[in-house]
Each structure stands twice: as structure tokens, then as C-alpha cells.
Amino acid sequence: MSVPRQKYLSSVWRDGIFADKVLFCTGGAGTICSMQVRAFVALGGNACIIGRNVEKTEKGAEDIATVRSGSKVIGIGGVDVRDPKALQAAADRCAKELGGIDFAIAGAAGNFLAPMAQLSPNAFKTVMDIDALGSYNTTKAVLPYLVESAQKYKNIGSSQPTGTGGRMIFISATFHYKGQPLQAHVAAAKAAVDQISHSVAIEYGPYGVTSNIITPGPIANTEGVERLSKTDPKSMKASMKRIPLGRYGEVKEIADATVYLFSEAGSYVNGNTLVVDGGQWRTSGASESAAWQYPDFLLSGAAVEGVKSGRKSKL
């Protein structure tokens, strides 16, 4: 599948910034992660993507490799992030075949909508295992390589001709910021993922490694949106109204955030969370009010009436 460059990368980045660097990405054949990897490869890097499904992962790698002639992209399928030995073997193979691991994305995740009443202990554990433990397993497998890379490509606050290295990104969610129905399992798992990233930042920052989180909001045409929202036009319109920017995100916008954190532009960003959701999480409590529907009430310019604290009329 040939994807036009403007679909996965803004025009602001310079070609070659990731030349001779290697990215290891779990869940790399997925709708969002594959675009993060594609952007990295387009800008000069090589990559190894990991997934459970052999055919999907191998085909995904072949497809990503077409973005730049001479690129090397390996797809290692049959690897479940819940299996630390399989992950370690994949990381070792990546380093052996591509010469190291300079960047990593812990992107593999599991999600479905279910109220706690319909969430068995095993269902909860499954998502905890994939997201939280899987991210930890990924971290353990790649960290020695990231430390090596960080020693080679020093993060010293000035432009280095050989570029950056030794950086990790975790893909998380905003569900645990305010709480979200039907997501008890994922909210718990992603809260753990966030803390793993923070721990990497704290414990491996002294080695020059940076660790940050990217939190995508609803991104158009992705498995996440298909799994977690109703995609009929009426439901989508209603959900877009709760996003301050009034639209779903594009995969390119997650890829751009990735390039920023991996590039020299993101050198002093460590232990942080980059929420790329059009501001959605900040209004996630807004729909609770039936009286002041978001954003219609704001757009109407009406005064808050009928409560003791409200103005009697608009200004």
C-alpha cells in the first residue's frame, strides 16, 4: 500500500535526520505505529517491527520499506509482548541484523469496551499483561541497546553531527486522567505504562536516555477508533463536538510528535507526556452536564442562569 508522504509526515522535517539509526517498535504493523515507523524510515532510519500476527507483521515491514529506497525494515511476527524471552530474542535479532537499537516505541496494546460488570478478572489481567507488563518487557529488552546508543550520540544540548539516539516512547491513553466508563482495565494499565516511562526517565536519564509518552486522542481511520467508538456519522459528530479542535486527529500528527521527541528538537524533553488529542481530555467532563451542552452553550453566548452563582443575564 503506497501512502503519500503528506499522509504520515509534515513537510517541516529534514530528510536524513535518522540516517543509520534503528527503531524497534512493538505493535509496529498497527494503524498508528506503522505510520510512526514509516515517518522514521522516510527520514533515513531503519526499523524492526514486532507483532503477534506473522503475516501482518512481515507484510507491514515490506510495505514500510518502500518509503525509501535502500531502507531496511524487518518484521518479526509471532512475538507476544507478554513473553519476555520472545521479546528479548527479537531485540537481539534487530540489533544483530541492523547494527543496534537507537530508538524504541512500546506501542503494542489491547483494548475493548466493557463495563466492570462484564469484565472478568482474566479480561482485566489480559489488558494489564499486554499494556503494562508488555511495555515493561519491551523496556527491559531494549534498554541496554538504548544506553549504548545514548553513549554514542551524546545529549549535551548542542547540535551533534551524528544526530540523536537512546530514546524511548510509550504509547498511552488519557482514560485515567479523569476516569472513563467501560475502560477500568485500560485506565489501570495505561496508568502503569505512564509510570514505567517516568521510571525509565528517572533511572536511565543519567545514562543519557530519554523516555516520554505520546497519548493519541481519537485518530481518524484507526483500529482504536473502530474499536472504541461508534463510527456512524451521528455518533462521530457528537464525539467531535467534545474535542476543542472539533475534529479527529490524523496519523500524521502522531508521527510528527514522534519525530519531534526523537529528533534534536526534543533533546531536553524527558519524563514527559505529549497528549496529541486536540484538547479532548480537558473537556472529557463537559458532557456530564445536560444543562450546558458542550460546546453549544459556549457558542450561544448565553448566560449561566437558574443557579445561585450564575449571572442574571449575559454581558
Ligand code: COA
Ligand atoms: N468484553 C469483555 N471481555 C472480553 C472482551 C470484551 N469485548 N474481549 C475479550 N474479553 C475477555 C475474554 O472473555 C477473556 O476472559 P475470560 O477468560 O474470563 O473469558 C479475556 O478477555 C482474554 O481474552 P482472549 O481473547 O483470550 O485474549 P487475547 O490475548 O487473545 O486477546 C484482547 C487480547 C482481548 C485485548 C484482544 O482484543 C486483542 O487481541 N486485541 C489486540 C488489538 C487491540 O486491542 N488493539 C488496541 C487498539 S486501541
